[in-house]
Each structure stands twice: as structure tokens, then as C-alpha cells.
Amino acid sequence: MQPASTRFTLTSDARKRVIMSAREQRSGQLIITLQSTGNKLRDLGLPAETEGVTATHNVRIAQQKFSVHPSALSASNNQLHFNQVSGNGAKTDRYHVTNAIKSGRFAPLFAKRYSDLHDPVYDPKRGSNLVSIGDFDPKTFTAMVLCLIGARGTKFNARQHDMSIEQHNFEQFSVVLLSTFFVSTALSSSALFGFITIDPNHATNASERGILENVMNGFSPSDAISHFLTIRDMMRGEAIRTAMRSSPEVWRDPQVQKIAECRYFGSGRPSGKVFKAIRKFL
Numbered sequence: 096m097q098p099a100s101t102r103f104t105l106t107s108d109a110r111k112r113v114i115m116s117a118r119e120q121r122s123g124q125l126i127i128t129l130q131s132t133g134n135k136l137r138d139l140g141l142p143a144e145t146e147g148v149t150a151t152h153n154v155r156i157a158q159q160k161f162s163v164h165p166s167a168l169s170a171s172n173n174q175l176h177f178n179q180v181s182g183n184g185a186k187t188d189r190y191h192v193t194n195a196i197k198s199g200r201f202a203p204l205f206a207k208r209y210s211d212l213h214d215p216v217y218d219p220k221r222g223s224n225l226v227s228i229g230d231f232d233p234k235t236f237t238a239m240v241l242c243l244i245g246a247r248g249t250k251f252n253a254r255q256h257d258m259s260i261e262q263h264n265f266e267q268f269s270v271v272l273l274s275t276f277f278v279s280t281a282l283s284s285s286a287l288f289g290f291i292t293i294d295p296n297h298a299t300n301a302s303e304r305g306i307l308e309n310v311m312n313g314f315s316p317s318d319a320i321s322h323f324l325t326i327r328d329m330m331r332g333e334a335i336r337t338a339m340r341s342s343p344e345v346w347r348d349p350q351v352q353k354i355a356e357c358r359y360f361g362s363g364r365p366s367g368k369v370f371k372a373i374r375k376f377l
Contacts, residue, residue: 125162191291201243209281211280236278252316293310
């Protein structure tokens with residue numbers, strides 16, 4: 096009998112929503128499944144109602160999952176594998192080789208900007224093993240998460256005032272989820288950003304080589320936070336561009352743009368005057 100899955104949740108509109116599940120097999124392989132079945136692929140920066148530039152725009156997702164391999168034959172590396180199956184049968188596989196996990200660091204697995212989570216695919220099924228990573232009001236905030244993988248017992252001991260951090264240990268691996276929220280009504284679509292390994296020797300300049308080495312070598316807790324600070328700006332920019340294409344009349348308002356580019360929050364439900372001031376304009 097396989098061990099039960101641990102399901103990670105965000106609370107949206109006072110309802111628990113399952114965003115991913117993780118299950119460690121008896122072989123030691125960790126399977127992380129994203130709650131995306133039935134959702135549709137979307138060209139980055141384009142809303143669903145807009146004509147896409149690739150053949151995959153608006154194609155239904157059948158499955159999205161990551162597998163983290165113990166890679167027992169290697170003293171230094173682990174292989175991380177992303178598998179996506181589309182409704183039309185097309186398959187996508189991406190691989191990330193990292194020496195972070197066996198060196199006491201953390202490997203980036205994916206970053207995701209979440210939708211309003213209203214789709215029934217996020218409904219929690221029966222059972223326990225629910226781990227909450229945050230709570231947000233999708234009429235006011237958009238959630239973003241960075242998922243990292245480390246070895247069991249490797250502590251993520253850094254903190255950031257505008258992020259929430261959840262660490263969960265399995266038999267061999269540890270999953271760390273960094274979450275943050277920015278002020279903008281959550282869209283009906285999400286955006287997934289993955290990581291792949293490219294040989295640093297193929298870099299065209301020193302800066303590019305440094306980026307490729309960082310991805311392969313992984314991060315210390317403080318460096319992971321610094322990396323997420325950069326990624327979240329990119330994800331927020333993507334969300335704003337998508338929203339502007341979908342509702343240009345709203346985003347012409349300078350006040351809306353100003354609020355969307357204000358500070359980040361560690362919770363999607365800040366209280367008091369801050370929350371009231373934000374809601375006044377949304």
C-alpha cells in the first residue's frame with residue numbers, strides 16, 4: 096500500500112483549495128502533482144479569450160507532475176523531472192539535474208502565480224493530511240508560490256517579512272513553499288514557471304554562466320529568498336500584462352496601476368487600515 100499524499104492548501108474566499116499534493120513512494124521517489132487537470136494551457140501574458148501565438152494555447156491539461164529522484168548511484172546529484180500531458184495527448188518532459196539536495200542546499204522546482212482558485216479542480220477530496228500555506232482574498236490579492244526541494248533535515252532557517260514560509264519533511268526529502276501576495280484581483284488563469292538544467296559550459300558570457308551555475312547548484316535559504324524576490328516581480332509583471340489585455344479600461348486608471356505595483360504581503364488578508372485602503376480602489 097502506497098503512503099497517503101500530503102495536500103498543500105491555500106484558503107481562497109474562506110474555502111480551502113488544494114494547490115498541490117506530494118507523495119513519497121517506497122522507492123524514495125517524491126511525486127508532486129499540481130492541481131491543474133481540466134485547466135487549459137495559455138500562452139504567457141495572454142488571457143484565454145485572446146487568440147494565441149502557439150498551437151498549445153487553450154489546450155486542456157490532463158496532468159502536471161514533478162518527480163524528485165533519490166539518484167542513489169550518484170554521490171552528488173539528484174534528477175528532478177517535470178511531466179505534462181495535454182488533453183490532445185501531447186507530452187512534455189523537462190529535466191533538472193542538481194547537486195543542491197546532497198550538498199545541504201535547496202533546489203528550485205517551480206514557481207507559480209495562482210488564479211482565484213475558484214475552479215472545482217481545487218476542491219479538497221475526502222481525507223486528512225492537509226497542510227495550509229496561507230489565506231487570501233482573491234478579489235484583492237494574487238498569490239505566488241516558489242517550491243524548493245531539500246534533503247530531509249536540512250532546515251530552511253531564513254525569513255522575509257513579506258513572505259510566508261512552510262517546510263514539510265518526508266522520509267528522504269523536504270518540501271519548502273515560499274508564498275507572497277500582491278495587490279491585484281486574482282485572474283481566472285495561473286502561470287507556471289519551471290526550471291531546467293543547461294550545461295554552464297554552453298553559456299555565452301560570464302553573467303549567463305553564473306545564472307546556469309546557480310540553478311544547478313541550488314540555493315542557501317537566504318539566496319533562495321533573494322531569487323524569489325526577482326521571480327515574483329517577473330510573475331507580477333506577467334499578471335498585470337495579462338490583466339491589461341483582458342480589461343484594458345480598468346488598467347488605464349493610474350491609481351489601479353499604482354496599487355498593483357505597491358509592496359508585497361506575507362498574507363493575503365492584511366487587517367486594519369491597509370486592507371481598507373486597498374479595497375477602496377478595487
